[in-house]
Amino acid sequence: MNRRKFLSLASVGIAAAISPGNAGISSAGAVKENPDAVGVLHDSALCIGCRSCEAACQSVNSAILPKPENYKIPEKPFYDRGVLATKRRTDFQRFTVVNRYAIEGRYPVHRKFQCNHCIDPACASACFVKALYKTPEGPVLYKPELCVGCRYCMVACPFYVPAYDYNNAWNPLVYKCTMCAPRIAAGELPGCVSRCPEKALIFGKRTELLQIARQRMADDPGLYVEHIYGEHEVGGTSWLYLSPVPHRDLDQPELGKTPVPEPTAGILETAGMAAGVLSVFFGVAYLVSGRREKNSGEEGQ
Amino acid sequence: MNSECKNGQKNYIKNGIILCILLVGIGLTLLRFTSGIGGVTNLDDKNPWGFWMAFDLLCGIAVSAGGFAVAAAYYIFGFRQFNVFVRAALTTAFLGYFFEVIALVYEVGQPWRLVYPFFWSQGTSSVLFLVGLCVALYLIVLFVELLPALFEWLGKSGQRAKVVNWAAPLAVVGAVIAVIHQSSLGALYLVAPSKIHPLWYSKFMPLFFLVSSLFAGLSMVVVEGCLAHKFLGAHMDDQHARTADKAVLGCGKAACLFMFVYLVFRLAEVAANGNLPYLSTGYGTWFLLEIAGAVALPAFMFLLGVKRGSVRLVQAAAILAVMGVVLNRFNVSLVAFNYNLPSSERYFPNWMEIAISVFLVTLLVIAYRWICSRMPILKTHENYKS
Numbered sequence: 196m197n198r199r200k201f202l203s204l205a206s207v208g209i210a211a212a213i214s215p216g217n218a219g220i221s222s223a224g225a226v227k228e229n230p231d232a233v234g235v236l237h238d239s240a241l242c243i244g245c246r247s248c249e250a251a252c253q254s255v256n257s258a259i260l261p262k263p264e265n266y267k268i269p270e271k272p273f274y275d276r277g278v279l280a281t282k283r284r285t286d287f288q289r290f291t292v293v294n295r296y297a298i299e300g301r302y303p304v305h306r307k308f309q310c311n312h313c314i315d316p317a318c319a320s321a322c323f324v325k326a327l328y329k330t331p332e333g334p335v336l337y338k339p340e341l342c343v344g345c346r347y348c349m350v351a352c353p354f355y356v357p358a359y360d361y362n363n364a365w366n367p368l369v370y371k372c373t374m375c376a377p378r379i380a381a382g383e384l385p386g387c388v389s390r391c392p393e394k395a396l397i398f399g400k401r402t403e404l405l406q407i408a409r410q411r412m413a414d415d416p417g418l419y420v421e422h423i424y425g426e427h428e429v430g431g432t433s434w435l436y437l438s439p440v441p442h443r444d445l446d447q448p449e450l451g452k453t454p455v456p457e458p459t460a461g462i463l464e465t466a467g468m469a470a471g472v473l474s475v476f477f478g479v480a481y482l483v484s485g486r487r488e489k490n491s492g493e494e495g496q
Numbered sequence: 497m498n499s500e501c502k503n504g505q506k507n508y509i510k511n512g513i514i515l516c517i518l519l520v521g522i523g524l525t526l527l528r529f530t531s532g533i534g535g536v537t538n539l540d541d542k543n544p545w546g547f548w549m550a551f552d553l554l555c556g557i558a559v560s561a562g563g564f565a566v567a568a569a570y571y572i573f574g575f576r577q578f579n580v581f582v583r584a585a586l587t588t589a590f591l592g593y594f595f596e597v598i599a600l601v602y603e604v605g606q607p608w609r610l611v612y613p614f615f616w617s618q619g620t621s622s623v624l625f626l627v628g629l630c631v632a633l634y635l636i637v638l639f640v641e642l643l644p645a646l647f648e649w650l651g652k653s654g655q656r657a658k659v660v661n662w663a664a665p666l667a668v669v670g671a672v673i674a675v676i677h678q679s680s681l682g683a684l685y686l687v688a689p690s691k692i693h694p695l696w697y698s699k700f701m702p703l704f705f706l707v708s709s710l711f712a713g714l715s716m717v718v719v720e721g722c723l724a725h726k727f728l729g730a731h732m733d734d735q736h737a738r739t740a741d742k743a744v745l746g747c748g749k750a751a752c753l754f755m756f757v758y759l760v761f762r763l764a765e766v767a768a769n770g771n772l773p774y775l776s777t778g779y780g781t782w783f784l785l786e787i788a789g790a791v792a793l794p795a796f797m798f799l800l801g802v803k804r805g806s807v808r809l810v811q812a813a814a815i816l817a818v819m820g821v822v823l824n825r826f827n828v829s830l831v832a833f834n835y836n837l838p839s840s841e842r843y844f845p846n847w848m849e850i851a852i853s854v855f856l857v858t859l860l861v862i863a864y865r866w867i868c869s870r871m872p873i874l875k876t877h878e879n880y881k882s
Contacts, residue, residue: 344605346544361534484574
């Protein structure tokens with residue numbers, strides 16, 4: 196085989212190797228913000244920490260949540276508000292929790308925790324089987340039948356939302372809030388919103404929720420901090436939050452406006468181009484070194 | 497008589513230890529696949545990747561870079577002094593990648609679905625997809641690159657003649673894939689800017705991972721040559737033993753160059769991004785320790801060793817450099833990861849995770865010995881001496 200022949204072979208091989216990826220390029224961020232996309236607004240100034248949303252979530256989702264032998268939900272009855280004092284998080288048996296934050300010099304503030312349904316979700320961009328995806332309607336959904344269990348979505352999520360069923364040997368899956376997408380499709384409210392007695396949770400179009408949030412801030416100056424959490428965080432989330440105290444005091448991380456998937460957008464195209472450049476580079480290096488050897492009278496391979 | 501007796505006793509102890517590791521490993525494997533990942537690891541919802549990802553995957557692949565680095569130096573760039581290391585490095589790389597796939601079977605929740613990203617549902621926006629693609633392709637390339645050795649062992653000179661000419665084009669393809677793969681491992685962590693300490697998080701992580709894998713791989717080739725000389729000397733021919741020193745110095749020279757590039761680049765990156773104030777914190781001290789002890793020190797040892805022609809010094813530097821890259825990968829994926837969480841929510845590996853990794857490394861060494869004692873890896877087959 197001469198040098199030129201295998202060089203062309205090498206580049207064809209690389210092109211073939213990279214092309215299946217190029218054919219199917221579709222960035223997870225391609226779902227642009229739909230003006231009719233829905234979301235939920237949580238108002239910590241109104242939330243009394245009654246745990247009704249937790250109970251509703253559990254009853255609505257009990258069919259898809261695993262119930263292992265050591266089933267522990269609820270660890271205390273949903274009417275027991277004692278658990279609010281300990282910091283809890285969502286896991287494979289529950290999609291939402293409410294935590295209470297003792298703030299000096301005022302009543303405690305409650306904060307609801309569940310998937311924020313990012314507009315450009317990190318989890319979906321990280322998933323190498325497209326098990327996680329953003330729907331144009333708003334919810335970020337999960338196809339359990341595709342999940343390999345690499346847990347890269349959990350590494351990627353800036354809110355630490357996806358949870359894993361680590362003790363399941365045969366069908367461990369990722370669990371997170373679905374925004375009750377099936378109920379929304381049927382014209383119903385998400386479980387948690389439907390059961391909130393204080394109107395601390397409002398469901399609606401995200402654009403309208405932002406207006407409501409601004410209206411509340413204008414109507415009651417000084418009650419809220421001047422920040423709607425989720426409006427711009429990591430490119431914006433479908434869930435939005437109003438709070439009378441700084442959001443970081445409620446364990447809501449301070450994040451920039453850049454969507455998480457942005458730095459790695461088009462990674463496959465970049466790799467494809469790199470493969471082309473590298474093939475040429477190594478090929479030329481081979482030709483040059485071959486000539487050098489010939490000139491110095493050595494036997495080339 | 498006496499020394500023979502001692503040797504026998506030594507072997508007895510050695511085999512006993514290996515047997516223990518294997519038995520524990522088999523037991524833990526059963527536990528892993530009957531009680532789930534949670535049964536043997538300390539992973540949780542905030543710390544989804546732990547010791548296996550850091551050690552088996554990131555470190556394993558970094559030190560496997562010797563395969564493509566040496567093959568490229570020999571076949572593409574025409575540095576003939578690397579001749580003696582080519583097959584040994586390719587064998588290590590092949591086994592490294594092969595055992596990475598085995599490690600993934602432990603690591604992911606549903607390993608029987610590992611082919612899904614290729615054949616069922618391609619998540620092309622994911623860096624992990626690119627990583628998987630590279631692993632699969634490079635494993636095939638490495639296997640074909642080793643076919644001549646396999647055919648020589650089996651005495652099939654006809655088949656050998658066919659594949660032996662593919663060496664150079666395969667080295668080109670292999671180098672292209674390996675370069676992309678090493679950088680993509682760094683790119684994996686680009687997805688967590690808010691979770692990784694700014695001293696380690698950088699948009700240049702792909703480049704850092706690539707350059708550090710180059711000196712890690714070359715250093716590993718030196719360390720391995722050293723070990724092979726000691727433990728597999730019987731399977732090494734005179735030519736290999738004689739020319740090994742020259743190759744060691746060659747590796748040292750190249751590793752030294754890459755280390756200084758890496759050193760300057762990483763420090764410049766920290767300064768350029770205004771992260772210098774972090775250096776006075778606890779993480780800053782740890783960062784400086786990594787840079788000074790695990791990069792600068794071995795780099796200067798390489799420099800001195802190459803200048804003085806001291807093989808011993810280069811070998812010592814290589815051991816330190818390999819440990820340094822291991823430290824770096826642990827820092828990125830475990831120490832700097834989730835740095836803003838309270839210590840009660842941080843991850844520390846379970847002994848069983850470490851034991852399973854030790855088990856896999858033991859299997860790798862056994863496989864390496866098995867191959868080297870049969871196939872012409874550390875020697876030239878007598879029928880094909882030029």
